Amino acid sequence: MEVKVLSAKFDIEGANKLEIAKEHGAYATLDKLFAMEPAAVTEVVKASGLRGRGGAGFPTGLKWTFLPKGLDKPVYLAVNSDESEPATFKDRYILVRDPHMLIEGIIICCYAINSHDAYIYIRGEYTSQVKVLQAAIDEAYAAGYLGEKVAGHDFRIDVTVHRGAGAYICGEETALLESIEGKKGQPRSKPPFPAIEGLYGCPTIINNVQSIASLPFILANGADAYKAFGTEKSPGTHLFGISGLVQKPGMYELPLGLPVLEVIDKVAGGVREGRKLKGIIPGGSSTPVLTPEEAQDATLDYESLAAHKTMFGSGGIVVLDDTVDMVKLAENLVHFYYHESCGQCTPCREGLGWMLKILEQLIAGKGKVADIDLLLELCDNIEMKTVCVLSAACTMSLRSYLIKFRSEFEAYAAKNASAEPVM
Amino acid sequence: MSNRAELIESGKPFAFDAERDAEFERLAKRYPNRDSLILPSLWLIQDQQGWISVESIAYVADRIGTFASQVYEVATFYTMYHLRPMGKYHICVCRTLSCYLLGKQQIVDYLQQELGIRPGQISEDGRFSLEEVECLGHCGSAPVVQINGEFHENMTVDKFKELLSTLK
Numbered sequence A: 001m002e003v004k005v006l007s008a009k010f011d012i013e014g015a016n017k018l019e020i021a022k023e024h025g026a027y028a029t030l031d032k033l034f035a036m037e038p039a040a041v042t043e044v045v046k047a048s049g050l051r052g053r054g055g056a057g058f059p060t061g062l063k064w065t066f067l068p069k070g071l072d073k074p075v076y077l078a079v080n081s082d083e084s085e086p087a088t089f090k091d092r093y094i095l096v097r098d099p100h101m102l103i104e105g106i107i108i109c110c111y112a113i114n115s116h117d118a119y120i121y122i123r124g125e126y127t128s129q130v131k132v133l134q135a136a137i138d139e140a141y142a143a144g145y146l147g148e149k150v151a152g153h154d155f156r157i158d159v160t161v162h163r164g165a166g167a168y169i170c171g172e173e174t175a176l177l178e179s180i181e182g183k184k185g186q187p188r189s190k191p192p193f194p195a196i197e198g199l200y201g202c203p204t205i206i207n208n209v210q211s212i213a214s215l216p217f218i219l220a221n222g223a224d225a226y227k228a229f230g231t232e233k234s235p236g237t238h239l240f241g242i243s244g245l246v247q248k249p250g251m252y253e254l255p256l257g258l259p260v261l262e263v264i265d266k267v268a269g270g271v272r273e274g275r276k277l278k279g280i281i282p283g284g285s286s287t288p289v290l291t292p293e294e295a296q297d298a299t300l301d302y303e304s305l306a307a308h309k310t311m312f313g314s315g316g317i318v319v320l321d322d323t324v325d326m327v328k329l330a331e332n333l334v335h336f337y338y339h340e341s342c343g344q345c346t347p348c349r350e351g352l353g354w355m356l357k358i359l360e361q362l363i364a365g366k367g368k369v370a371d372i373d374l375l376l377e378l379c380d381n382i383e384m385k386t387v388c389v390l391s392a393a394c395t396m397s398l399r400s401y402l403i404k405f406r407s408e409f410e411a412y413a414a415k416n417a418s419a420e421p422v423m
Numbered sequence B: 001m002s003n004r005a006e007l008i009e010s011g012k013p014f015a016f017d018a019e020r021d022a023e024f025e026r027l028a029k030r031y032p033n034r035d036s037l038i039l040p041s042l043w044l045i046q047d048q049q050g051w052i053s054v055e056s057i058a059y060v061a062d063r064i065g066t067f068a069s070q071v072y073e074v075a076t077f078y079t080m081y082h083l084r085p086m087g088k089y090h091i092c093v094c095r096t097l098s099c100y101l102l103g104k105q106q107i108v109d110y111l112q113q114e115l116g117i118r119p120g121q122i123s124e125d126g127r128f129s130l131e132e133v134e135c136l137g138h139c140g141s142a143p144v145v146q147i148n149g150e151f152h153e154n155m156t157v158d159k160f161k162e163l164l165s166t167l168k
């Protein structure tokens, strides 16, 4: 089932180095690129159907067309390499194994959107990874692929790496911009959207690393070659990170649209000996959990997972077996979001903490059944009432555990000798 | 957000060394607004002296041309900036989802017992500090630990026993 489109060079020793990357086709699209009109490049990306790989799946080419025309302000590109959504570990492979594919993608994007300054926002924990990336950028400058005259053409591109410092919220696109501007990572209210008013008040495109790294293949081979992979509405391939209680965890590149359960069994080896599958988190911690029954006919694409009332998300699939205590898992997740709240909205800052306390009490045998309903009510009262969707990421996933595994929450309530009995 | 320590004075003046000074000046040309230098400058300080002191905050505020309070605000928001000296070996154990499922707690329990410190603390001899952190982006090889920025994957208590004996 595996394919090698983005990962074509991942297993080649030294492919992070320019010389070896070039032997395998790096920067080969640039002559073609500069012979095209920028708008034509955007058209190819639109035609490929590429959707943003940062989690929301917004069509990449379409996003670029939202930039205002005829403004005399600079346009910025921010490449989102924050990769902090729990269970997501795909962009790292691009940064370390094929950084020149990312840089080539940045050149393609900058040319299409007429931007001369790209910032790569990388999470602070990626210490060795940032060095590999910076070394590749330095090589690209030295070889004339970046700088005043990109590949000899009259087009300047500067690429600057901006390191985060341990804040999940900076993956949210407007918090990311704040962070580049030297501020706390607190999301901005939208509108205005960044394409109109982004970095330093100028039009800005924000795209995920994998979205940008998909561009060289698309430009080299054409939109149809990309659309040959995946489904009609979710074309292409994706780097999936499979983790959790599964035999062969790891990163696998797959076309979109494969059956979830088959991928878990055939690609990742299924659950461990003697264990039973209990749940699947399809695309990072924010995506509502699926039961094995629900997952029967689910496929790994944006449409199918939405139809199953969850989300495609970031391609981070977590496999849960029958040993998992869903209440404690839910507590672990709520703790994460509580810890990562930027603190500017009361429902998020206070609400997530309140939910965490309730879960802790429940686990400690001091909860009651009414607490489960209180948690559900809190979810409804927090969701979509805040500046950004971090709080919704928490409540949407928590709600799925509360509803789908309610009996486990009730069993904890029953451990409380002083509370009312469970009927 | 996490609780952060008070600012601490090192008692020594701070200035970038030549290498960091050059990096600061390189970056200054890359941003249209000097406030953008705050995060990179805090990294340069931490890289140079291991933590961020009162003096270093005043120094970079001055170099950038902004208020020290603004630098302090940034330094306290982001959890990776150390506002006090950490242990010689700063151990970060991922506590999130995949690492949780694959037994991060055994590792935390072992370290608490072996080092005699809880997450957030520094051992008396200054050798170790321990922190529980959120997803480190290596979930496919959980549980994951980072020591002074270096990743250790598929960790077990046994592997940690061996590793600790090499950290002097």
Ligand SMILES: Cc1cc2nc3c(=O)[nH]c(=O)nc-3n(C[C@H](O)[C@H](O)[C@H](O)COP(=O)(O)O)c2cc1C
Residues within 6 Å of the ligand: A051, A052, A053, A054, A055, A056, A057, A058, A060, A080, A081, A082, A083, A084, A085, A168, A169, A170, A171, A172, A173, A174, A206, A207, A208, A209, A211, A212, A388, A389, A390, A393
């Ligand atoms: C709380 C939060 C965290 C996010 N973290 C990331 C991240 O780590 N990486 C990423 O690419 N997108 C992340 N996103 C999505 C970005 O806001 C944005 O949609 C994305 O970078 C756009 O790029 P794309 O269109 O190429 O997907 C996050 C969103 C939210 C609300």
Ligand code: SF4
Residues within 6 Å of the ligand: A169, A186, A187, A340, A341, A342, A343, A344, A345, A346, A348, A349, A386, A387, A388, A389, A390, A391
């Ligand atoms: S929802 Fe939470 S993380 Fe998002 S802006 Fe509000 S407080 Fe910050």
Ligand code: FES
Residues within 6 Å of the ligand: A086, A087, A088, B094, B095, B096, B097, B098, B099, B100, B134, B135, B136, B137, B138, B139, B142, B143, B144
């Ligand atoms: S959950 Fe531990 S590294 Fe991602």
